[in-house]
Amino acid sequence: MSPQQRLLLLLVLVGALATVLGLVSRRARMLPYPVVLAGAGVVVGLLPGAQLPHIGADVILLAFVPGLVFEAALTLDLSELQRRLLPVGLLATVGVATTVLLIGILTHLLLGFSWASGMLLGSILAATDPIAVVTLLRQIKAPAGLAAILEGESLFNDGTGVAVFSAVLATILAGRPSFGDATLRLVEIGLGGAVIGLAVGFLGVALMRAAEDAPLEILATLVIAYGSYLAADIIHASGIVAVVAAGVVIARYGSSAGKLHGTQLLGFWNLLAFVLNAVLFILVGAALPASKLLPVAGLVIGAFAIMLLTRAVPVYGLLGALDWRARAIPWRWRHLTFWAGLRGALSVALALSVADLTQVDKRVSIVAYGVVLLSLLLQGGLIAPVARVLRIERAV
16 A cells, blocks of 8 residues: 555544544533543554554644634634633633643652653643533533633633743753743743734734635635744744634634634534544554553553642632632632643643653653543543532522
8 A cells, every 4th residue: 555545544544533433422412522532542542553654743733733722712702701801811821830830840749750841741731621621511501601711711721831831842952941941931932922823813804804705714714723823933932822812813803804604614613623633632542552651650640630739729729819709700610610621632732742852751741641631531521420510500
């Protein structure tokens, strides 16, 4: 079989598997689809002789992450998000920084990682991915405010989390990891990405004014999503921050500038996000098979426990300081916000992107992938019972 035929066979098999997984997820309505995908990735990794083409780190981030992040931006409820902007902003900035620092410190002290490796692991695991959980919350008619907090936090901490990851990784690759150097790089990377994203977003709004039908609008959004990432990446700024900024601009102004044929446009992006998730988990399942997790099982369980502990600090600490009487953000919302802080596709992409870097501790990518699996299978698998116990549909 020629290389071209093997590539086509891979695409056909991945498409077929994604279709089957989609059907399984629809049948199990209370089971978020990333849980199904995580299980499929484990199965792929266990198959004897499962050899998929090697994909470089840059290709992983460029091909998968912009599409996933932009789709999240398009589906934001901006009016509700504006009312919840302060808690979302705190969780996505101070919360991310706190999470990275605590995971870095605790994995160094308790698990034996170096300071640099601990901080890198913390930055990989800092970004939450509760998009599928938000879908579930809407199915059980959860309050719009809770969905806005979860969805907004997920989107914005994608940007801040990856910016921290880029800064920490850059200091490691430069051979002089330090807190001061990482902080300076973070500011440069984050601001540069935001400026690029805003510029591309408003240029995209102007482009969409000329779009007269849904196919052109879909094509325009593809150009905006991947173009903003590429433009920021070229100048060594944060591509993810750029995609977040561009996506928010399009979500805010695109509906008035272009027609944004909602059903077709959002349907396309929902399908693309599902396909990207499916392919990503299949690739990582083959690149980091479950057999590699067994030697570091203790580290994975320890890191998962640390991740849960560090999740509690910003959720209960920051939200408690913001609303100590629990009027605007009830305790039930806080409990579910804590449990719904799933780690998902973005963390998997970041983990896979450093798997082959010689300067990075090999355990970092494997442990990060193991933590994501536990997060999806345990937190994601139990999200429906937790929501029922909390009677979240009645929480006002």
